[in-house]
Structure formats: structure tokens, C-alpha cells
Amino acid sequence: MATTDIISLVKNNLLYFQMWTEVExxxxxxxxxxxxxxxxxGRPPHKLSNDVDTEHENSLSSPRPLEFILPINMSQxxxxxxxxxxxxxxxxxxxxxxxxxxxxxxxxxxxTIVYYFVYKGVRKPKxx
Amino acid sequence: MPPLVxxxxxxxxxxxxxxxxVLSGTLPTAAQQNVFLSVPLRxxxxxxxxxxxxxxxxxxxxxxxxxxxxxxxxxxxxxKLSKIVNDRLNKSFEYQxxxxxxxxxxxxxxxxxxxxxxxxxxxxxxxxxxxxxxxxESSLFIDIANTSMILRDIRSDSDSLSRDDISDLLFKxxxxxxxxxxxxxxxxxxxxxxxxxxxxxxxxxxxAYPGDPLRFHSHLTIQDAIDYHNEPIDLISMISxxxxxxxxxxxxxxxxxxxxxKETHFFSIEWAGFG
Numbered sequence: 001m002a003t004t005d006i007i008s009l010v011k012n013n014l015l016y017f018q019m020w021t022e023v024e025x026x027x028x029x030x031x032x033x034x035x036x037x038x039x040x041x042g043r044p045p046h047k048l049s050n051d052v053d054t055e056h057e058n059s060l061s062s063p064r065p066l067e068f069i070l071p072i073n074m075s076q077x078x079x080x081x082x083x084x085x086x087x088x089x090x091x092x093x094x095x096x097x098x099x100x101x102x103x104x105x106x107x108x109x110x111x112t113i114v115y116y117f118v119y120k121g122v123r124k125p126k127x128x
Numbered sequence: 129m130p131p132l133v134x135x136x137x138x139x140x141x142x143x144x145x146x147x148x149x150v151l152s153g154t155l156p157t158a159a160q161q162n163v164f165l166s167v168p169l170r171x172x173x174x175x176x177x178x179x180x181x182x183x184x185x186x187x188x189x190x191x192x193x194x195x196x197x198x199x200x201x202x203x204x205x206x207x208k209l210s211k212i213v214n215d216r217l218n219k220s221f222e223y224q225x226x227x228x229x230x231x232x233x234x235x236x237x238x239x240x241x242x243x244x245x246x247x248x249x250x251x252x253x254x255x256x257x258x259x260x261x262x263x264x265e266s267s268l269f270i271d272i273a274n275t276s277m278i279l280r281d282i283r284s285d286s287d288s289l290s291r292d293d294i295s296d297l298l299f300k301x302x303x304x305x306x307x308x309x310x311x312x313x314x315x316x317x318x319x320x321x322x323x324x325x326x327x328x329x330x331x332x333x334x335x336a337y338p339g340d341p342l343r344f345h346s347h348l349t350i351q352d353a354i355d356y357h358n359e360p361i362d363l364i365s366m367i368s369x370x371x372x373x374x375x376x377x378x379x380x381x382x383x384x385x386x387x388x389x390k391e392t393h394f395f396s397i398e399w400a401g402f403g
Binding site for chain 1: 359
């Protein structure tokens with residue numbers, strides 16, 4: 001599966017299944033070990049369950065922050081290229097300097113997608 | 129054999145330095161007490177490395193395996209050790225018997241059943257009628273030494289080893305396992321103020337508390353270091369670890385060391401809550 005296909009797959013999944021808005025494919029790309037990495041950016045429909053609950057976030061009218069999404073194929077039967085250095089380069093070259101996390105969209109062999117947040121560094125504990 | 133600490137004051141000092149370890153001592157002959165473990169305190173190898181490299185511990189290496197140590201005890205020496213233990217125990221029992229008899233007499237005088245004029249024959253009759261001797265025998269306390277006479281005799285190799293030799297030996301276990309960089313993750317997290325414990329219960333190498341484990345929840349599961357440049361992230365391990373982390377409220381943390389800058393890099397991963 002080529003990278004352009006998984007990008008479209010993730011975009012459609014976010015728009016029509018996860019009900020995100022403003023999902024767009026960013027133009028910057030990062031060449032990495034024969035692969036071309038590109039990010040998507042979009043706005044989630046509601047506060048994500050992992051986010052801290054603050055007074056500011058409670059307001060319905062406040063806009064959700066935009067999230068960066070990195071599609072990746074799981075490739076259970078062949079080695080993938082995602083290394084720690086690759087993640088560092090993604091944060092450095094494809095995101096804005098203030099980005100603390102990217103959303104990893106992992107495409108399974110059957111076409112389903114699971115989403116995991118990758119935070120840069122060691123994240124602070126949340127209040128329970 | 130894992131590193132062990134036997135001295136209570138040392139355990140207290142270690143806790144002040146943010147090393148909590150795991151109490152692993154128990155009484156095989158009193159199994160009902162196993163739920164409350166005591167000294168010795170078992171440390172992780174990374175704890176010992178950190179203490180040694182910071183000049184905070186006197187590391188003694190015992191090269192023999194436990195079985196080898198036990199096999200090396202000759203019959204004569206075993207008999208001698210056994211006699212020492214029995215003599216010590218008998219002395220302790222004798223002291224306890226005398227102490228309890230004296231306490232008993234003082235109590236009888238206090239409540240007025242006997243006085244200074246009571247004869248020895250009357251005392252014996254009182255003891256017999258109240259089964260005092262049997263009660264004393266059943267209440268004798270067995271005092272178990274908290275140091276090992278056997279290990280004390282083992283000649284320590286560290287007397288002739290330099291500090292660098294000990295560092296090499298400690299790092300050698302990493303080299304064999306191919307996980308050389310994990311210690312640097314440990315050190316980086318300690319420098320950030322985290323207290324680290326073994327993480328086997330949560331599928332990781334360490335769990336990290338942001339302070340005293342008695343006051344904080346450990347919200348990080350740290351994996352073994354992976355090669356920063358070349359080792360791909362195992363996505364299936366990442367997914368299963370982060371899923372487990374969701375239920376136990378822990379982030380799945382991976383880290384590595386960049387070769388040229390020696391800088392440690394961490395990434396924290398958790399399930400997004402959808403998809």
C-alpha cells in the first residue's frame with residue numbers, strides 16, 4: 001500500500017467516521033528511508049478523553065486545538081521504518097515548534113485504523 | 129543474584145535518595161507472616177549502578193552462586209555453624225525464662241498474692257498450680273539474626289578490584305543482554321525527579337513515580353531502551369502496551385540515546401480514546 005493511499009484512507013476515516021472537521025493533507029513531506037512521510041491536520045468534534053479538564057476547555061464555543069496526524073502502516077509481516085529518530089524528525093520538520101503531540105494513525109492489514117497519541121518527552125501526570 | 133541491602137539504616141538512607149527497592153525477606157518457618165516482607169531490600173541493577181557511579185555505595189561482589197556457596201560448606205564447618213546457632217538460641221531462651229520469671233514475681237508482689245516473706249516452696253507450688261513453666265516455654269521468642277554468618281565468611285572479590293573494574297562488571301550484565309542504553313534512560317528519569325521501581329507487572333522495564341511512591345500514582349511504564357537510529361518501534365507491542373496503560377492509567381514510554389549527542393529522547397504514548 002503506497003503512502004498516498006493510507007493518507008486518503010485516514011482522511012476519509014477522520015472526516016466520515018470519526019466526524020472530524022477541517023481535515024486537510026499538509027504539503028510538507030519528510031523523506032525517510034525510502035518513504036515519504038506527510039501529516040494531516042484536523043479538528044476533533046469534541047474534547048478528547050485524554051485532555052485535561054480546565055475551565056477554558058469546558059466552554060463549548062472555544063475552538064478545539066488542531067491535531068497533527070501521522071498515518072503509518074502496521075505491516076505486521078515486514079519491518080517498518082518508524083524509529084525514535086524518525087519521530088524526532090517528524091516533530092522537528094513537519095510540526096510547529098509548539099507541538100507537544102502527534103496522533104499516530106495505525107492502519108491494520110484489514111483497513112481498520114487505531115489512533116494513538118505520541119507525546120514528545122515524558123508527559124506530566126494528569127489529575128484524576 | 130540481585131543486589132540486596134540488609135541494614136535498616138541503609139534502607140532508610142536509600143529512600144531519602146529516591147531508591148525504594150522491593151522488600152523480599154520472609155520467614156520460611158513461619159509462613160503466616162509472608163504477607164509482611166522485611167529485609168533484605170532487593171534493588172535493581174540500575175539502582176546499584178547509579179549509587180556506584182555517584183560514589184554513594186560500597187559495592188561488594190560475591191562471585192559464587194548460592195548453591196555453590198552452600199556446597200562449599202564442609203560437614204565439620206556445618207556442624208560448627210549449627211552449634212553456634214544452637215548455643216545462641218539456648219542463651220536467648222535462658223535469658224527470656226529468667227526475665228519472665230522475674231516479671232511474674234514482681235507482678236504477684238504488686239497484686240499482693242506474695243510478699244518478701246514467701247518461701248521458695250510456696251513459689252514453686254504457685255507456679256505449678258498455674259502452669260507457669262509451660263506458659264513460659266510456649267511464649268519463648270526465637271530471635272533470628274539479620275546477617276548471614278555464611279556470607280560474612282565469603283572472601284569478597286571487590287577488595288582487589290578498582291572502581292572502574294566494578295563499573296565494568298556491573299555494565300557487563302547490560303552488554304550481555306544487549307540493553308546497554310537502558311541505564312541512561314534510568315539516569316535521565318532520576319535526574320527529572322522520578323522514583324523508579326521494577327515494571328514487570330505492567331509489561332515494562334520500570335514504572336516511574338513523580339515522587340514518593342506512598343504519595344503518588346506511577347503514571348509511566350518505561351520500556352527497555354531501543355536504538356535511536358536503527359531499531360523500528362514494534363507497533364504491536366506499542367499498541368498492546370498502550371492499551372494496558374489505558375486501564376492502569378499509565379503512559380507507555382519508549383526512549384533511546386542519540387549516539388552523537390548522547391542525548392536521551394523519550395516519547396510517551398497513549399490510546400487516543402477513539403478508533
